[in-house]
Amino acid sequence: MSLHSRNDIYAVMSDEEFRAQARAFIEANYPDIPRFSQKRLHFSQSKPWYMALARKGWVAPAWPVEHGGMGLSATKQLIWIEENERFGAARINDIGPVMLGPLLIQFGTDAQKAQFLPKILSGEHIWAQGYSEPNAGSDLAAVRTEAVLDGDEWVINGQKTWATLGNDANWIFILARTDKSVKKQAGISFILVPMDLPGVTVRPIENLEMHDEFCEVFFDDVRVPRENLVGAVNQGWTMAKALLGHERVFIGAPRLSSSALARLDLLARKVGVADDPAFQDRFTRLRLDVADLTALFETYIEKLRHGEAIGADVSIMKIFQSELYQRISEEMMAIGGATAALLEPFEHDPRLHAAGTYLMARPTTIFGGSNEVLRNVLARMVLDLPA
Amino acid sequence: MTDLAEIEMIRDSARAFVPPGGDLVRIRGLRFGEAGFDPAIYRQMAEMGWLMLRLPEEEGGLGLGMRAYCALAAVLGAGLVPEPLIHANLAVRLLGAGVGDAVLAGTRIVLPAWQAGFDGLDLAAGVTGAAGGLSGEKRFVYQAAGADAFLVTGAEGGWLVEAGAEGVSLECEGTQDGGHFGSLRLAGVSAERIDLIDPAAALDEAALATSAYLLGVAETAFEMTLDYLRVRKQFDKPIGSFQSLQHRATDLKMQLALLRAGVDMAAGALDAGVDDARRSALVSQVKVRAADTAMLVAREAVQMHGAIGFTDEHDVGLFVRKAMTLANQFGSAAFHRRRFAAMQPYAAA
Numbered sequence: 141m142s143l144h145s146r147n148d149i150y151a152v153m154s155d156e157e158f159r160a161q162a163r164a165f166i167e168a169n170y171p172d173i174p175r176f177s178q179k180r181l182h183f184s185q186s187k188p189w190y191m192a193l194a195r196k197g198w199v200a201p202a203w204p205v206e207h208g209g210m211g212l213s214a215t216k217q218l219i220w221i222e223e224n225e226r227f228g229a230a231r232i233n234d235i236g237p238v239m240l241g242p243l244l245i246q247f248g249t250d251a252q253k254a255q256f257l258p259k260i261l262s263g264e265h266i267w268a269q270g271y272s273e274p275n276a277g278s279d280l281a282a283v284r285t286e287a288v289l290d291g292d293e294w295v296i297n298g299q300k301t302w303a304t305l306g307n308d309a310n311w312i313f314i315l316a317r318t319d320k321s322v323k324k325q326a327g328i329s330f331i332l333v334p335m336d337l338p339g340v341t342v343r344p345i346e347n348l349e350m351h352d353e354f355c356e357v358f359f360d361d362v363r364v365p366r367e368n369l370v371g372a373v374n375q376g377w378t379m380a381k382a383l384l385g386h387e388r389v390f391i392g393a394p395r396l397s398s399s400a401l402a403r404l405d406l407l408a409r410k411v412g413v414a415d416d417p418a419f420q421d422r423f424t425r426l427r428l429d430v431a432d433l434t435a436l437f438e439t440y441i442e443k444l445r446h447g448e449a450i451g452a453d454v455s456i457m458k459i460f461q462s463e464l465y466q467r468i469s470e471e472m473m474a475i476g477g478a479t480a481a482l483l484e485p486f487e488h489d490p491r492l493h494a495a496g497t498y499l500m501a502r503p504t505t506i507f508g509g510s511n512e513v514l515r516n517v518l519a520r521m522v523l524d525l526p527a
Numbered sequence: 528m529t530d531l532a533e534i535e536m537i538r539d540s541a542r543a544f545v546p547p548g549g550d551l552v553r554i555r556g557l558r559f560g561e562a563g564f565d566p567a568i569y570r571q572m573a574e575m576g577w578l579m580l581r582l583p584e585e586e587g588g589l590g591l592g593m594r595a596y597c598a599l600a601a602v603l604g605a606g607l608v609p610e611p612l613i614h615a616n617l618a619v620r621l622l623g624a625g626v627g628d629a630v631l632a633g634t635r636i637v638l639p640a641w642q643a644g645f646d647g648l649d650l651a652a653g654v655t656g657a658a659g660g661l662s663g664e665k666r667f668v669y670q671a672a673g674a675d676a677f678l679v680t681g682a683e684g685g686w687l688v689e690a691g692a693e694g695v696s697l698e699c700e701g702t703q704d705g706g707h708f709g710s711l712r713l714a715g716v717s718a719e720r721i722d723l724i725d726p727a728a729a730l731d732e733a734a735l736a737t738s739a740y741l742l743g744v745a746e747t748a749f750e751m752t753l754d755y756l757r758v759r760k761q762f763d764k765p766i767g768s769f770q771s772l773q774h775r776a777t778d779l780k781m782q783l784a785l786l787r788a789g790v791d792m793a794a795g796a797l798d799a800g801v802d803d804a805r806r807s808a809l810v811s812q813v814k815v816r817a818a819d820t821a822m823l824v825a826r827e828a829v830q831m832h833g834a835i836g837f838t839d840e841h842d843v844g845l846f847v848r849k850a851m852t853l854a855n856q857f858g859s860a861a862f863h864r865r866r867f868a869a870m871q872p873y874a875a876a
C-alpha cells in the first residue's frame with residue numbers, strides 16, 4: 141500500500157467509521173496486559189501493545205502521513221484518545237512518537253529522519269527525555285551536563301534526572317552545554333545518545349505510587365558521533381522549547397481529565413453518593429470543564445495539522461488540564477470515604493482507586509514546565525505584563 | 528496541677544517519643560510491615576498513661592480533658608506515629624475501666640471494629656448478635672493485624688472478640704501511610720454483650736483527636752516546605768523569594784491558624800461541658816477544616832518541592848500519605864459538612 145493511499149484511508153473515512161475501526165482494533169488486538177492501570181507499565185510489560193500498534197501503523201496518530209504517521213484530524217485524534225481511554229488501554233512508551241518525532245520532522249536532517257523515525261514507528265527505539273538536572277529544573281537553561289567536541293565525536297559528562305521510564309529506554313535526547321562563555325540559553329545543544337554505550341548509568345527512583353517510573357541518568361565520558369546533534373550547535377534552546385510545545389499539547393489533551401471523570405462517576409455509584417444533588421452539581425461543573433477543554437484542544441490540534449507554530453499560549457491548556465485532572469482526583473478522595481486511604485485499588489478495580497488517581501495527578505502540574513513557571517511565561521509573553 | 532501545666536507536661540512527655548522533626552527512620556522502617564507499628568513502643572506509650580488519659584481518676588485513670596488529649600495527638604501527628612493510640616483510646620473510652628489492666632498497660636491491644644460503611648460515624652451497622660452468636664462484617668479497622676482483640680460495636684452495644692476466636696477471620700489491605708485496614712468477618716462468634724459508654728460522644732472525641740493529629744501532620748509538612756523554599760534555588764534565587772509561592776505559603780498558614788484555633792476551641796468547649804448537639808456541631812466544624820487543610824497542605828507541599836516531592840525517598844511524601852490515610856477517618860469533610868448543616872440548618876432570613 142502506498143503512502144498516498146494510506147493518507148486517503150483516514151482522510152476519507154467518516155468519524156463514525158474511524159471510531160468503529162479504532163474500537164474493533166483495540167478490542168481485537170489488546171494483549172493480555174493490565175487495563176485501566178494507574179501506574180505506567182514498563183516496556184517489558186506493554187511491548188506487545190506497542191508492537192500491535194506498530195504492525196497496524198498506529199504508533200503516531202499525529203504525525204503527517206509522509207513520515208509514517210496517521211495524519212489524523214483533531215476530531216479523529218480525540219476519537220482515538222477516547223477509544224483508548226474507554227477500553228483502558230495502557231499508555232505506551234510514547235516519548236518517541238509524542239516528543240522526539242515531531243521535533244525531528246521539524247528540525248532534523250533528512251538523514252536523521254530516515255535513521256530515527258522508522259525506528260520509533262517500529263518500537264526498536266524507545267526514547268527518554270534528558271532535560272532536567274538536580275539544579276536545572278524550572279531553570280532548565282541552567283543545565284550543566286557538558287558535551288565537548290573531540291574530533292568527530294561529542295564527549296558527554298554530567299547528570300540528568302527525573303527521566304520518565306528511562307529504565308525502559310535505549311535512547312535518550314539530552315540538552316547539553318556546548319558553550320560556557322555565552323548567556324546560558326545560547327550555549328546549549330540538543331544531542332541524541334544511545335543508552336547502551338559505556339559510561340551511561342541509570343538509577344531508577346521510586347515515585348509516590350511506589351513505582352520506579354523515573355530515573356537518574358549519569359554520563360561519564362560518553363562518546364557519540366557528531367551527527368547526533370539536532371539543529372545547529374548552540375541552538376538547543378530553540379529545540380527544547382519547540383519540543384516542550386509538543387509536550388504541552390500532549391499534557392493539555394483531555395485524556396487524563398476525561399478518564400479521571402469516568403473513574404469519579406464509577407466511584408460515586410460505588411460509594412452511594414451519585415444521587416446526592418450536591419455531588420451532581422460538582423460533577424456537572426467538572427464535566428463542563430472537560431467539555432470546554434476538549435474544544436480548546438481541538439483548536440491546537442488543527443493548528444498543528446496546518447503546520448502553524450504552537451505559541452506560548454499553549455500553556456493555558458496545559459495549566460487548565462493538569463489542574464482539572466487534580467480537581468477531579470481530589471473529588472475522588474473527598475467522596476471515597478475510607479477507600480481513599482487504600483494503597484491498592486479498592487476491590488482490585490483500578491478505576492475505583494481514588495488514592496492512585498490523586499497521586500498520579502500530582503506531577504502533571506510539575507512536569508512539562510511547572511504551572512507556576514508557565515503562569516509567569518503567560519503573564520510575560522501573552523499578557524505582555526512588565527517583568 | 529493546672530490545666531495548662533498538664534497540657535505542657537503531656538506535650539513534653541510526647542516529645543520524648545517524637546523528637547522535633549520526628550524520628551522518620553523509625554516510621555519508614557515500620558511501613559508496610561505486618562503490624563504496621565511497634566508493639567514495644569506501644570507498651571512504652573501505655574506506660575506513660577496514654578491509654579488512660581481520658582479515664583476518670585476515680586477509675587484509676589489520669590482524668591485529663593480533651594485539651595490535653597488533643598495536645599498529645601498533635602505531637603503524635605507531627606511525628607507520624609503509627610501506633611494506633613487514638614483507636615485504642617476509643618476502645619478504652621467505650622468500655623471504661625472494665626477494659627482491664629492489661630489493656631491499659633499496653634500488653635493487650637484492643638482496637639475498635641466500629642465501621643461498616645464507607646463514610647460517617649455509624650457504629651451500629653454491619654454486625655448483629657442473634658442467638659446463634661455474633662455475625663457480620665466490620666471494615667476499615669485501622670492497624671487491625673496488631674490487635675489481640677477487637678471491640679466490635681452494634682446497635683445493642685458491643686462485644687469483645689479475641690482475634691483468634693472461632694468464627695473470626697481478618698483480611699488486611701495496605702493503606703497509603705504504610706499501615707493497613709482490616710476487614711473483620713464474624714460467623715457465629717460467641718461473645719458476651721457489653722454496654723458501651725456514651726458511644727456518640729466517644730466517636731466525636733476520636734474525630735476531634737484525629738483532627739488534632741492531622742493538625743500536627745499538616746504543620747510539620749508545612750514547616751518542611753518552608754525550609755525547602757528557603758534553601759532550594761532556581762534562577763539564582765531561593766524559590767521562596769518568588770511572590771506566587773509566598774502568597775500560597777501564606778494561604779496555607781491561614782488555614783493552619785484556623786485549624787489550630789478550631790481544635791483549641793472545640794477541645795476547650797468539650798472540657799467545659801456542652802450538650803450533645805453542640806458537641807457534635809463543634810467537632811464537625813473542626814474535622815472539616817482538619818481534613819481539608821491536611822489535604823491542601825499535602826498537595827501544596829508536593830507542588831512546592833517539585834519532582835523531589837513526588838519521590839518516595841523524600842520525607843515530605845510520608846506526610847502526604849498520612850494525610851491521605853486519616854483525612855476521611857471518623858467521617859470525611861463531606862460527611863461532617865452534611866452533619867453540621869443538619870444540626871444547624873441553613874434558614875433564609
Ligand SMILES: Cc1cc2nc3c(=O)[nH]c(=O)nc-3n(C[C@H](O)[C@H](O)[C@H](O)COP(=O)(O)OP(=O)(O)OC[C@H]3O[C@@H](n4cnc5c(N)ncnc54)[C@H](O)[C@@H]3O)c2cc1C
Nearest residue numbers: 269271272277278302303304503510512769830831833834
Ligand atoms: C513524574 C515526573 C516525570 C518527569 N519526567 C521528566 C523527564 O522524562 N525528563 C526530564 O527531563 N524531566 C522530567 N521531569 C522533571 C520536570 O521537568 C521538573 O520536575 C520540572 O521542570 C520542575 O523542576 P524541579 O522538580 O527541579 O522543581 P523546582 O524547579 O525546584 O521547583 C520547585 C517549586 O518552585 C516553583 N518555582 C520555580 N521557579 C519559580 C518561579 N520563577 N516562580 C514561581 N515558582 C517557581 C516550581 O513551580 C515548584 O513548585 C519529570 C518530573 C516529574 C515529577
